[in-house]
Amino acid sequence: MPVNLRRKGIRSGLPVLKQIHHDNIPASTNQTTGPQTRGKRRSSGSPQQQAPSHKRAAFGDITNAYRNVRNVAKGKGKSSSSIPKPAKKSIPSSKKDTEVSKEETNVTTDLEKMAILSTGSSSSSNSGVSSEENSPVDDVVMLSPASVPLPGSSPEDEVMDHVEIMNQKNLEKTKMNKENSTGEETVKNEVVALGSEESITMQDVTEPIKEDIVNIDEENKNDPNQSPEYAFEIFQYLKAREPIFRVTPYFENQKELTPLMRSILMDWLVEVQENFELNHETLYLAVKLVDIYLTRVTITKDTLQLLGAAAMFISCKFDERCPPALEDFVFICDDAYDRRQFIKMEKDILKCIDYDLGMPLSYRFLRRYAKCVHASMETLTLGRFILELSLMEAEFISTSESKLAAAVLLLAFKMKNSGKWDTTLEHFSGYKVTELTHLMQRLNAMLVKPPPKQLTTVRTKYSHKVFYEVAKIPPLEVLTL
Numbered sequence: 001m002p003v004n005l006r007r008k009g010i011r012s013g014l015p016v017l018k019q020i021h022h023d024n025i026p027a028s029t030n031q032t033t034g035p036q037t038r039g040k041r042r043s044s045g046s047p048q049q050q051a052p053s054h055k056r057a058a059f060g061d062i063t064n065a066y067r068n069v070r071n072v073a074k075g076k077g078k079s080s081s082s083i084p085k086p087a088k089k090s091i092p093s094s095k096k097d098t099e100v101s102k103e104e105t106n107v108t109t110d111l112e113k114m115a116i117l118s119t120g121s122s123s124s125s126n127s128g129v130s131s132e133e134n135s136p137v138d139d140v141v142m143l144s145p146a147s148v149p150l151p152g153s154s155p156e157d158e159v160m161d162h163v164e165i166m167n168q169k170n171l172e173k174t175k176m177n178k179e180n181s182t183g184e185e186t187v188k189n190e191v192v193a194l195g196s197e198e199s200i201t202m203q204d205v206t207e208p209i210k211e212d213i214v215n216i217d218e219e220n221k222n223d224p225n226q227s228p229e230y231a232f233e234i235f236q237y238l239k240a241r242e243p244i245f246r247v248t249p250y251f252e253n254q255k256e257l258t259p260l261m262r263s264i265l266m267d268w269l270v271e272v273q274e275n276f277e278l279n280h281e282t283l284y285l286a287v288k289l290v291d292i293y294l295t296r297v298t299i300t301k302d303t304l305q306l307l308g309a310a311a312m313f314i315s316c317k318f319d320e321r322c323p324p325a326l327e328d329f330v331f332i333c334d335d336a337y338d339r340r341q342f343i344k345m346e347k348d349i350l351k352c353i354d355y356d357l358g359m360p361l362s363y364r365f366l367r368r369y370a371k372c373v374h375a376s377m378e379t380l381t382l383g384r385f386i387l388e389l390s391l392m393e394a395e396f397i398s399t400s401e402s403k404l405a406a407a408v409l410l411l412a413f414k415m416k417n418s419g420k421w422d423t424t425l426e427h428f429s430g431y432k433v434t435e436l437t438h439l440m441q442r443l444n445a446m447l448v449k450p451p452p453k454q455l456t457t458v459r460t461k462y463s464h465k466v467f468y469e470v471a472k473i474p475p476l477e478v479l480t481l
Contacts, residue, residue, distance in 0.1 A: 212423050213423055213424050213427045214372075214424045216371055216372050216424070216428065217229070217231045217232065231368075232428070235364075235365070235368055235428075238360040238364070238365075238402075239360065239365075239402050239430070241358075241359075241360055242360050242400050242401055242402065245288065245292060245359050245360065246398065246400075247288075247291040247292060247295050247397045247398055248295055248398055249394070249397070249398060250291075250294050250295045251394070253298055254294060254298060254299070255298075256299075256300050256301045257294070257299075257301060257304065259394040260452070260454075261301060261304060262290075262294075262394055263392040263393070263394070263452070263454075263455055264454050264455070265290070265304055265305065265308045266287060266290075266308075266391045266392050267392060267454065267455045267456075267457045267458070268305070268308065268457075269283060269286055269287065269308055269312055270283065270388065270391070270457045270458055270461070271457045272309075272312055272332060273312075274457075274461060275332075276316075276324055276328075278316060278319075278320060279319055279320065280363050280384070280388075281319050281361060281363055281364065282312070282315045282316055282318075282319045282320060283312075283315075283388075283391075284361045284362065284363045284391075285315040285318065285319060285357070285359065285361060286308070286311040286312040286314075286315040287311075287391050288359050288361065289311035289314060289315065289349055289353065290307055290308055290311045291397050292352065292353055293307060293311070293348075293349055293352050293353075294307075296352055297348070297352060303345070305333060305336065305337075306333070306336075306337045306341060306342070306345050307345060307349075309329045309332070309333050309337075309342070310329075310342055310345040310346045310349055311349060312329070313326065313329050313342065313346060314346060314349060314350065314357070318357050326339060326342055326343075327339075329342065330342065360401045360402065361401060362387055362401040362402070362404045362405040362408075363384070363387065363405070365401060365402045365405035365406070365429075366380075366383055366384065366387055366405040366408060366409060367380070368428070369405060369406055369409050369425060369428065369429050370383065370409060372424050372425050372428050372429075373419050373422065373424065373425060375409070375412075375418070375419060376418060377468070378416065378468045378470065379412050379413070379416050379418050379419065380412075381462070381467050381468050381470050382412040382415060382416060382468075382470040382473060383408045383409050383411075383412040384462075385458070385462040385467070385470045385471055386408045386411060386412060386443055386446075386447065387404070387405065387408045388458050388462075389446065389447070389458050389459075390404065390408070390443065390446065391458075392455050392458065393446055395442070396442075399439065402429065402430070402431075403431060403435075403436070403439065404439065406425075406429045406431045406436055407436045407439040407440045407443060408443060410433065410436050410440050411440045411443050411444060411476075414440075414476055415473055415475070415476060416473075421433045421436075441478075444475050444476050444478075447475035448475050458471075459471045
């Protein structure tokens with residue numbers, strides 16, 4: 001909150017929100033009343049009620065460090081860790097080339113002299129300080145031979161020597177970086193080998209595709225939006241996460257709820273999804289949220305509709321590009337619940353699922369499996385009708401999402417006589433026909449029995465021409481299954 005707006009709020013008597021910043025002043029130090037302005041933040045290095053004596057650079061002022069060393073040598077001030085100023089040895093320009101060669105042979109002797117001068121232990125005319133005034137300086141930095149200019153060397157030679165030294169240092173750093181990178185890669189590989197935090201046992205997703213299996217993601221290799229190189233691993237990961245979100249029958253713990261109440265709620269959610277023109281993924285996620293919450297929390301029948309509406313509200317935020325406003329959900333509930341109750345239920349649902357909304361949904365698996373055989377839109381719509389009708393039935397809440405989608409597609413193939421369960425589907429789904437037969441028979445029995453009068457939304461929806469009137473297709477006879 002800006003200072004000027006905070007001042008206006010105080011003057012007008014409005015309550016001011018407490019900010020968790022530097023504005024918070026402890027009660028022991030803030031005993032005056034009335035509006036207070038925040039001053040400039042003082043540097044931690046400067047004493048209170050006193051301005052700093054000099055401007056400090058970001059990494060220290062070397063000039064002040066030299067001045068501090070000289071004051072310490074004279075007995076003034078405190079000693080501090082600083083860099084001593086290197087003593088320069090003047091070389092007369094009248095020396096001949098023969099003298100230069102002699103000095104080059106005595107480089108070691110000159111370097112020792114320079115090191116003695118840098119420590120301040122010897123008294124020479126170049127240091128500018130007498131032997132009586134010299135005192136030992138703390139934390140003296142020794143000069144390396146590479147930083148001392150060779151006597152008699154030209155500026156060009158010094159630059160070349162410096163370049164060679166820097167090149168050698170860069171080569172050493174490159175070797176060290178390579179060794180560190182290989183060590184980090186080894187550690188990363190070991191971490192990956194240990195598995196994820198959820199301890200999910202995934203199948204081997206890197207196995208090569210056999211010759212008789214069609215790679216359905218190859219046709220989308222130029223479309224980055226479909227992520228063809230990761231599609232197979234993504235669905236294997238979703239399939240591996242199914243045990244985490246497995247729903248168990250919960251009506252024994254829910255004393256005030258019945259399977260028919262749940263079916264009516266799901267039918268109402270389908271109507272909400274159709275009226276708001278929401279994605280089908282939004283509907284399936286909302287149903288999943290309701291079932292997981294009812295598995296873990298006991299509620300009354302008065303809050304059942306609130307639970308369904310709040311679950312749909314969360315799902316819209318997660319899947320929709322433009323989710324409806326909260327007031328729209330209050331309106332469709334006929335003002336039976338207020339805004340505060342909606343927000344509280346939304347928080348309770350998110351805490352119950354630990355904010356993990358990446359749930360595997362049967363609708364996503366159905367679209368994936370239909371793509372494996374390039375199923376027609378009419379066959380896919382029939383599968384969507386069967387799958388959406390299964391949301392009303394409480395007997396399918398504990399069924400695996402991927403297995404339910406596979407059985408629905410297999411039943412749609414048989415009802416339309418438009419496809420078969422080949423090796424490609426077995427590879428990408430992980431199920432064989434023998435594993436799906438019993439579940440397919442249960443789904444067909446669901447289509448055969450007459451629906452209750454309260455549950456007509458799904459059949460009415462898929463009886464429209466937009467959905468190819470798939471709800472009017474007769475189910476299979478038991479003998480043909």
